[in-house]
Amino acid sequence: xxxxxxxxxxxxxxxxxxxxxxxxxxxxxxxxxxxxxxxxxxxxxxxxxxxxxxxxxxxxxxxxxxxxxxxxxxxxxxxxxxxxxxxxxxxxxxxxxxxxxxxxxxxxxxxxxxxxxxxxxxxxxxxxxxxxxxxxxxxxxxxxxxxxxxxxxxxxxxxxxxxxxxxxxxxxxxxxxxxxxxxxxxxxxxxxxxxxxxxxxxxxxxxxxxxxxxxxxxxxxxxxxxxxxxxxxxxxxxxxxxxxxxxxxxxxxxxxxxxxxxxxxxxxxxxxxxxxxxxxxxxxxxxxxxxxxxxxxxxxxxxxxxxxxxxxxxxxxxxxxxxxxxxxxxxxxxxxxxxxxxxxxxxxxxxxxxxxxxxxxxxxxxxxxxxxxxxxxxxxxxxxxxxxx
Amino acid sequence: xxxxxxxxxxxxxxxxxxxxxxxxxxxxxxxxxxxxxxxxxxxxxxxxxxxxxxxxxxxxxxxxxxxxxxxxxxxxxxxxxxxxxxxxxxxxxxxxxxxxxxxxxxxxxxxxxxxxxxxxxxxxxxxxxxxxxxxxxxxxxxxxxxxxxxxxxxxxxx
Numbered sequence: 379x380x381x382x383x384x385x386x387x388x389x390x391x392x393x394x395x396x397x398x399x400x401x402x403x404x405x406x407x408x409x410x411x412x413x414x415x416x417x418x419x420x421x422x423x424x425x426x427x428x429x430x431x432x433x434x435x436x437x438x439x440x441x442x443x444x445x446x447x448x449x450x451x452x453x454x455x456x457x458x459x460x461x462x463x464x465x466x467x468x469x470x471x472x473x474x475x476x477x478x479x480x481x482x483x484x485x486x487x488x489x490x491x492x493x494x495x496x497x498x499x500x501x502x503x504x505x506x507x508x509x510x511x512x513x514x515x516x517x518x519x520x521x522x523x524x525x526x527x528x529x530x531x532x533x534x535x536x537x538x539x540x541x542x543x544x545x546x547x548x549x550x551x552x553x554x555x556x557x558x559x560x561x562x563x564x565x566x567x568x569x570x571x572x573x574x575x576x577x578x579x580x581x582x583x584x585x586x587x588x589x590x591x592x593x594x595x596x597x598x599x600x601x602x603x604x605x606x607x608x609x610x611x612x613x614x615x616x617x618x619x620x621x622x623x624x625x626x627x628x629x630x631x632x633x634x635x636x637x638x639x640x641x642x643x644x645x646x647x648x649x650x651x652x653x654x655x656x657x658x659x660x661x662x663x664x665x666x667x668x669x670x671x672x673x674x675x676x677x678x679x680x681x682x683x684x685x686x687x688x689x690x691x692x693x694x695x696x697x698x699x700x701x702x703x704x705x706x707x708x709x710x711x712x713x714x715x716x717x718x719x720x721x722x723x724x725x726x727x728x729x730x731x732x733x734x735x736x737x738x739x740x741x742x743x744x745x746x747x748x749x750x751x752x753x754x755x756x757x758x759x760x761x762x763x764x765x766x767x
Numbered sequence: 768x769x770x771x772x773x774x775x776x777x778x779x780x781x782x783x784x785x786x787x788x789x790x791x792x793x794x795x796x797x798x799x800x801x802x803x804x805x806x807x808x809x810x811x812x813x814x815x816x817x818x819x820x821x822x823x824x825x826x827x828x829x830x831x832x833x834x835x836x837x838x839x840x841x842x843x844x845x846x847x848x849x850x851x852x853x854x855x856x857x858x859x860x861x862x863x864x865x866x867x868x869x870x871x872x873x874x875x876x877x878x879x880x881x882x883x884x885x886x887x888x889x890x891x892x893x894x895x896x897x898x899x900x901x902x903x904x905x906x907x908x909x910x911x912x913x914x915x916x917x918x919x920x921x922x923x924x925x
Binding site: 437519 | 849852
């Protein structure tokens with residue numbers, strides 16, 4: 379029988395577009411200290427450290443070595459995972475494996491990115507296997523632009539719906555002290571008049587580049603119950619890889635290949651007895667690089683029926699006071715320190731389950747929440763978090 | 768909490784010229800040479816599921832078996848399944864500069880069932896639509912270094 383594992387401490391930085399006042403290790407240290415303070419633990423209580431970061435965004439080979447003093451990893455086991463947008467949950471998954479197996483009883487999971495260091499889009503472009511996908515230098519933006527155009531065509535959603543998602547995200551972000559972009563948007567018109575970046579994506583339709591770090595402390599059951607009165611249990615973790623980039627197509631546009639989100643979520647729900655997603659799960663923090671993507675992801679994660687993702691925002695279901703809040707933190711479109719982004723998704727779900735999300739605490743009582751991450755050629759990682767097992 | 772700038776912060780700038788040279792490998796090389804020398808698209812077929820693999824490679828990801836050397840010539844015609852066009856030029860690390868684009872680009876589903884991403888000849892945005900039929904226009908002198916090196920763009924057909 380595998381050990382039960384819970385999140386017992388959560389810490390994150392105030393995500394910003396630029397952090398000239400700190401270097402990478404100093405940025406990471408802010409999140410590490412915050413998580414230790416939250417759990418009322420010392421670094422000596424942490425047995426291993428698992429890190430999530432993409433080397434090419436900061437241009438540092440072996441960033442985990444650079445931060446080994448500031449993240450407490452010095453003379454302790456652990457490793458770094460670089461798996462694009464899924465890294466934060468991929469590293470959490472590894473930490474969970476080690477604790478489940480009884481190798482360690484405590485671990486820290488750290489995601490970080492300091493995107494003011496280099497050109498993120500240029501770095502992402504190298505994800506296309508360079509002997510094959512070269513010459514399509516659009517990073518993530520081009521792929522999400524095509525997905526948005528396709529979603530518009532298939533689902534009947536309009537740019538007004540996308541703008542409603544963006545407005546909701548900003549309203550949430552303005553209530554979250556850690557969020558990066560807090561624009562104070564007043565109406566959908568504010569979004570609709572922002573300039574096009576790559577059609578049909580407008581500047582405000584896409585996520586920013588953020589500097590930020592997030593740390594989670596996890597512990598096995600006996601320890602967890604001693605550390606905190608409010609452990610947040612990691613009920614399950616699923617990840618599914620898509621076939622690698624073919625022609626640079628981010629998804630299978632004619633429906634021949636299943637979406638990794640679909641496979642991952644169906645597996646997660648089945649394994650955990652979830653038969654009615656919006657009843658059995660109380661909220662979600664998903665990796666939505668664009669507002670269009672949020673509507674699409676709601677469908678492939680089965681939060682709603684196909685082609686109805688835009689109806690969820692139209693009916694006001696996904697806001698902080700809604701019946702099924704999606705990204706009450708403001709989401710990725712408000713803050714995107716890539717290596718930390720999925721870690722933040724888990725942290726935010728944990729805070730909501732604990733009732734500690736403060737000014738952006740959702741109205742619905744959150745007993746179960748799902749955090750998701752998306753990376754590379756549409757692969758998916760999902761975590762189910764619960765108040766009690 | 769981000770500190771208010773109360774002092775001069777030091778930045779260390781660094782340009783990193785890292786030239787790379789990738790081996791295309793046995794399977795991609797075959798495709799690239801066919802494109803360069805005969806203006807043809809080719810790929811290999813999985814001996815188990817009989818599906819065409821794209822791009823050609825040594826393992827069928829679905830069946831997890833060696834894909835072998837049963838080569839098939841592909842049509843260079845297809846239909847647009849998704850498109851976009853860049854409004855703000857992005858940094859292209861392969862070229863080391865921001866590259867404005869004249870042509871929209873699209874994901875194209877070839878008639879034999881594989882995707883390619885390429886530019887479209889049609890610049891009039893109002894004439895772009897999903898489902899439009901297109902065919903590759905080949906460069907006169909291909910270099911054999913990849914799809915975009917040898918295919919100029921896709922032209923709207925009938």
